Amino acid sequence: MATAFSGPGRGAIMAVKGVVFLVLAAISVSCADSELGLDTDPTRVIALSRQLSQEFNGAYPLSPVPNGNVRKVELNASEFESGVRPPYLSRVWGYNQRVPGPVIRMALGETLEVKLTNNLPQPTSIHWHGVRVPNSMDGVPGLTQKAVPLGKSFVYRFTPKDAGTFWFHPHFRSSEQVEKGLHGVLIVEDPADPPYSAELVWMLDDWLLEKDGSIYDQFVTHHDLAHDGRWGNFLTVNGQFRPVFMVNPGDRIRIRMVNVANGRVFLPVIPGMESRVIMVDGMAVAEPFLLGNFDLAPGNRLDVDLVVPANSAGRTFAVENRFSRQPSLLAFLQVDMQKAKDTPSFDLPRAGHFPDWKEAEGIPVHHEFILDAERGGIHGISWTIDGRIWPRSQVLELWAGQFYRLRFTNRSSRLHPMHLHGQFFRLLSRNERDTDERFWRDTILVGPRESVDIGLVPTDLGLWANHCHVLEHAEAGMMTAVRVN
Ligand code: C2O
Ligand code: CU
Helix, strand or coil: CCCCCCCHHHHHHHHHHHHHHHHHHHHHHHHHCHHHCCCCCHHHHHHHHHHHHHHHCCCCCCCCCCCCCEEEEEEEEEEEEECCCCCCCEEEEEECCECCCCEEEEECCCEEEEEEEECCCCCECCEEECCCCCHHHCCCECCCECCECCCCEEEEEECCCCCEEEEEECCCCHHHHCCCCCCEEEEEECCCCCCCCEEEEEEEEEECECCCCCECCCCCCHHHHHCCCCCCCEEEECCECCCEEEECCCCEEEEEEEECCCCCCECEECCCCEEEEEEECCEEEEEEEECCCCCECCCCEEEEEEECCCCCCCCEEEEEECCCCCCEEEEEEEECCCCCCCCCCCCCCCCCCCCCCCCHHHCCCCEEEEEEEEECCCCCEEEEECCECCCCCCCEEECCCCCEEEEEEECCCCCEEEEECCCCEEEEEECCEECCCCCCECEEEECCCCEEEEEECCCCCEEEEEEECCHHHHHCCCEEEEEEC
């Protein structure tokens, strides 16, 4: 997985630009923060920053390694009827007449070519959430492409750089389009993936349905905006209410979980099963940890290593959501009556290289994003970043190859899962207390009145969206952009 960080030529230029920037950053904090004991000596900050970006080197590949194979997929977005809540039919929007959307599987090294055709009553686009694509393929109208009009097509083409669990969804009126069923999963397989007995893909969602099974048709309501977006009354896994998944005693199963809901946060647990998180947001963790310790916010993914006990033939295990005070049932794992097979034995997969960044607190915060709300705007309530409503936002300039500490400060009492496109980052601290998350993320849940620091070394160039993944908050302005130069 490890590849060289950058060619000597470009690296040198970056380093020079980095120095210029950091001198400024360091000087600007030297007066304000000197009583706080922050290291304000500019040369020390520069040296430390260089050390932190060196620690990052090799964490994930800079460029794809195409093997020449092209996977061609057609995705036709349209409206149709689906049995979300049997016996009723719901009018949904989906890809290829499927809700939930298709699971696209490909091998690392393959090039994906997706032809999106829009048969919806409004424009659309596809964003490849978590996939480090060339900027022009990121699917964000207003930033990277024009929305695809009714009756037209757009071809997305890219070679993923990372193997893992990703997903895709529209980035145009997503509060309505994702909610109505437009989403799917992209799985990039690595030949080095461990030999699990089986694999399950779970799209966790909630629908806001009327008694007759129809989708409540008011979107971005005052209520959604005054709360954590639209939370449904009907929880589904893969579009089904409390589905039953058959497993065999002794199986070792990989579960790929994706939260595709507009606003709901899930805290999945499977009592009685040994289950460990091996990947977060599509990237292998440095230290696997027990399931039940991760708030799966909208946009987040978890890959779970689950062992079905050998002596559990005939038993049923519940999959629960414990995020809300009142736990709820999501699904069941039903163990077959057959005799246990030998459980495949292999070490839990983990990240090949993960930076320690122990001294990251020595680097001043490069930018603090202020998350807040205000009255007014087309929806009555607007959600803001740095006091601005998208698209009247200011672009934050970053340089590739340089270590940054960024802060999200939530001045509101709502939840904001913040998603940065095109990059992975690591959580450094919550409310200025260091944390020890040993994994990458592309989405971080920022709680009420909470302040969160992340560390990152941008590697992928271009203009990238940075927004709240509560889709109603994003629709009401909570989005900005960063440019990686
Ligand atoms: Cu999944 Cu910009 O989002
Ligand atoms: Cu939000």
